[in-house]
Amino acid sequence: MKFIDEAIIKIKSGNGGDGIISFRREKNAPKGGPDGGDGGDGGSIWFQSNKNLNTLIDYTFQKIIKAENGESGKNRKKSGKKGKDKILSVPIGTKIINCYNNEIIKEFKYDKELFLLIKGGWHGLGNNRFKSPTNRTPRKRSLGKKGQEKTIKLELSLLADVGVLGLPNVGKSTFIKSISSAKPKIGNYLFTTLIPSLGVFFTKSKKKIVIADIPGIISGASKGAGLGLKFLKHLEKCKILLHIIDLSLNKYKEIVKNILIITKELKLYNKSLYKKKRWIVFNKSDLIEKNQIKIKIKKILKKVKNIKKYYVISSITKNGINNLCKDLSKLV
Incomplete structure (x- = not known):
């Protein structure tokens, strides 16, 4: 539909x-x-x-x-x-x-x-x-x-507890699929997700948490580039934002640049959205050697000063997913 x-x-x-x-x-x-x-x-x-x-x-x-x-x-x-x-x-x-x-x-x-x-x-x-x-x-x-x-x-305005955002191909849809029964379209090309999709996961106490995947956030989204402007408003009522980052990129400077692109677009679109609680989620850790993960993240944190909380996960192997969901459950 x-x-x-x-x-x-x-x-x-x-x-x-x-x-x-x-x-x-x-x-x-x-x-x-x-x-x-x-x-x-x-x-x-x-x-x-x-x-x-x-x-x-x-x-x-x-x-x-x-x-x-x-x-x-x-x-x-x-x-x-x-x-x-x-x-x-x-x-x-x-x-x-x-x-x-x-x-x-x-x-x-x-x-x-x-x-x-x-x-x-x-x-x-x-x-x-x-x-x-x-x-x-x-x-x-x-x-x-x-x-x-x-x-x-x-x-x-979609009513979700958690909003997931990030550049195309960082694994947002795969992440939603890994923690919920949602079946988003997944592929390796620009704008895989053309509409917001909702997923639901349940805490141990059977509390339902609704999570939304917002498509099309690229550089210039706040001014109408891509699909971002049309869908950014659906993040406004989320209690928390999860900013998904592709950690498997070869150059850490490219990862830093990607973090800053999304941060800038949120700030330009709506300052209250920019100030909303946001956790960085470094995805695709299964594509990197374990001893390189900490080194890479340390370099990133030196360049991006305002990261208060972050997680390292793999949506494919589900490594780190339980820890993230546990903390989301406490917050939401």
């Missing part, structure tokens, strides 16, 4: 049904009183979060969504049928935004949250409602109220 994280749609609640003018005309009551019934209320527009959804793709095909109109009243004082409500399902993490002033109307944080966005039009009254001691044959009714219209923007 294609990943879509933004959509603009127009929504309209149903019109209220009109009341009618009617008089009872039966064999035994040729001049019966008023019996015009009320109309039905128009259908309302609701939104509900669904944990099984992770894209807004449904809303790229339907730009105008309407609830059902209420029916007009009937004789014998019968009310018209109420218009059906429209309940629109969205992923957890979706924001409903007013297109005209960018106001956030609602943000869904939990599963099965139900939110009434616009109410259907009120029903009109039949002439039976206007009967009085002084007016026994009213020829008066009221029309149903029109439904409301709104143009809104739906914006999805």
Whole structure:
């Protein structure tokens, strides 16, 4: 399924049904009183979060969504049928935004949250409602109220505890696959991951931790290069970032350069994202001789001063993975 994280749609609640003018005309009551019934209320527009959804793709095909109109009243004082409500399902993490002033109307944080966005039009009254001691044959009714219209923007931010980022081909997808049941596409070419993918792993206490692989972070991502700008926003709500580095590169200066590229892009994109807790994860340790690992990392730490915590792992052999997951469990 294609990943879509933004959509603009127009929504309209149903019109209220009109009341009618009617008089009872039966064999035994040729001049019966008023019996015009009320109309039905128009259908309302609701939104509900669904944990099984992770894209807004449904809303790229339907730009105008309407609830059902209420029916007009009937004789014998019968009310018209109420218009059906429209309940629109969205992923957890979706924001409903007013297109005209960018106001956030609602943000869904939990599963099965139900939110009434616009109410259907009120029903009109039949002439039976206007009967009085002084007016026994009213020829008066009221029309149903029109439904409301709104143009809104739906914006999805993936809700993950841990965000994984790094340059292409550093092993992010392999890392996610090694600790969770996720099945990301893996290959040795630029932009292997074209959409954010989510994985889940469980702690010993059975706590669920959601981890997100964010694609396309390259030099210039904060200005729109590659896919980075489109997806960097999905890191904003993560509790911690894991910055994956390919330790197998021959020159340690190249590794330093790669660390600094990502650091720079985070800072340019959003300072709060840059200040978020971030651990460096040196991956592909299985491709280096053991006695060279410490030497290489020592050189890197001399050049990059702000590394507060780092891990050495291999997503293939899973060496170092348990230690990293254990510390993530404590933090999250």
